[in-house]
Amino acid sequence: MEQINDIQVVPCTSSNYLKPFRVHYSQNGTKKSWDFMRTHDSVSVLIFNTTSHCFVLVKQFRPAVYMCEWERTKPKAPDSGEQATEEKEGAAVGGGETPPGSVGMTYELCAGLVDKADLSLEEIARQEVLEECGYDVPVAKLRRITSYRSGVGVTGAKQTMFYAEVSDENCVGEGGGEPQEGELIEVVKVPLHEAMTFAYDESIPKTMGVIFSFIWFHNNMSPKYKISTNV
DSSP, X not given: OOOOOOOBOOOOOOOSSEEEEEEEEEETTEXXXXXXXXXXXXXXXXXXXXXXXEEEEEEXXXXXXXXXXXHHHSOOOOOSOHHHHSOOTTOBOOSXXXXXXXXXXXXXXXXXXXXOTTSOHHHHHHHHIIIIIOBOOOGGGOEEXXXXXXXXXXXXXXXXXXXXXXXXXXXOSOOOOOGGGTOOOXXXXXXXGGHHHHHHOTTSOBOHHHHHHHHHHHHHTHHHHTOOOOO
């Protein structure tokens, strides 16, 4: 999963997932402009396995994370003008050694786009849990935690977070996502007693959703299981 090669950066002229815009507006008499992208809203699910007392996360390669790390670590070219230092469109990534694929791997909550108009948020969340993690969770068992805006400086899309308790009996498949959609996902289990150490370990690349949801669980669910989350 971490064998990443043949990287090329090309212009994004059309996409099913995002569309860039520039908005002009006036705020308190001052004219302003802002660049943003229109993207889908999404759902995410904190999954807790009551049989093994562990959280079920997903691990996958994120090209945006990888490219940010590559940009951060690549050698700086001599300052000969902004245009000269830009990457050529369609050119292969170069300029020093490319970082290993592991720098683009992130730990995340099971999640998915809200792109099915005929399904409720709960039904979409249920599908994602089944496809990515292999658990069959009834819609009625999904507990809504909250919703919030993500990437407010760039997208402003809304994500709705759910909580689902599963057991080994609910596991009906291996998960891993939908290969035909380009998904390649590894299911990862984090023991409950290691959760907060995992959340605050900066050497483990993870989303804010993981950290927030672990804290939510500690505040709201830990007393039920009478087990320390190691805060």
